Amino acid sequence: MKSNKLMALGIVFSIAVLIVIGTIAYSIINDKKDKGNEMFAYSTQQSLGKDDAPVKVVEFGDFKCPACRTWDVTVLPRLKEEYIDKGKVQLYFINFPFIGKDSDLGAAAGEAIYKQDQDSFWIFYDEIYQSQKKDTEEWITEELLLNIVKEKLPKVDVEKFKKDLHSKEITEKVRKDSDRAQKLKVQGAPSVYVNGNLANPDFDSMKKAIDKELKK
Structure with missing residues (x-):
């Protein structure tokens, strides 16, 4: 029982870590896009x-x-x-x-x-x-x-x-x-x-x- 709980907690933790990593990656990508848009105004070129x-x-x-x-x-x-x-x-x-x-x-x-x-x-x-x-x-x-x-x-x-x-x-x-x-x-x-x-x-x-x- 205890083992199952630990496994469940491990899965939840892993999912949480993946979400955080994904959020950071998404943020970095969008920061690059924002930087590019600010520097070059891509949409107008x-x-x-x-x-x-x-x-x-x-x-x-x-x-x-x-x-x-x-x-x-x-x-x-x-x-x-x-x-x-x-x-x-x-x-x-x-x-x-x-x-x-x-x-x-x-x-x-x-x-x-x-x-x-x-x-x-x-x-x-x-x-x-x-x-x-x-x-x-x-x-x-x-x-x-x-x-x-x-x-x-x-x-x-x-x-x-x-x-x-x-x-x-x-x-x-x-x-x-x-x-x-x-x-x-x-x-x-x-x-x-x-x-x-x-x-x-x-x-x-x-x-x-x-x-x-x-x-x-």
């Missing part, structure tokens, strides 16, 4: 991948940035194949328009396109990098942007895009991204964060950081 992906990767970029174009061509395809498409990583792009006056125009175009269709933004992301010229030139023009929309983005309404491009709403989104980069003291582009931690943007360094987060 342009994203690629599943919302429930355990690892959040943030890229601060400028469409005029040559290194960002290289990252798009060499790193993103591998990141997409090995992590994003498998539901392990969700990628967020945050505007960091710092190179020239037309950097802001490129950022606004991305926001205006994303507002209409999420997938179209990532097509635009590739297309504008393919159109990149010297960073000393003001090559991001409304003519270029309209050509991309008309020729490559059938899901985007051209007239709505033209209206949104210079709207207060879109301008404010770009400004908030710039303020966020300044607050985080972003030094250059691409700057990459893995679950809130700054990482080197090369694929091997990112892979190491992502795999470390996946093991937690």
Whole structure:
């Protein structure tokens, strides 16, 4: 009888311990989410991948940035194949328009396109990098942007895009991204964060950081 009582108490204690551990783990996970939301405002950013992906990767970029174009061509395809498409990583792009006056125009175009269709933004992301010229030139023009929309983005309404491009709403989104980069003291582009931690943007360094987060 006494043995049965001790066994029952042991079971109750074990369950209580599991509940406490589960509560702590849940709290840690949500603290990370809250930290990320505070730092990057995930829900307002342009994203690629599943919302429930355990690892959040943030890229601060400028469409005029040559290194960002290289990252798009060499790193993103591998990141997409090995992590994003498998539901392990969700990628967020945050505007960091710092190179020239037309950097802001490129950022606004991305926001205006994303507002209409999420997938179209990532097509635009590739297309504008393919159109990149010297960073000393003001090559991001409304003519270029309209050509991309008309020729490559059938899901985007051209007239709505033209209206949104210079709207207060879109301008404010770009400004908030710039303020966020300044607050985080972003030094250059691409700057990459893995679950809130700054990482080197090369694929091997990112892979190491992502795999470390996946093991937690």
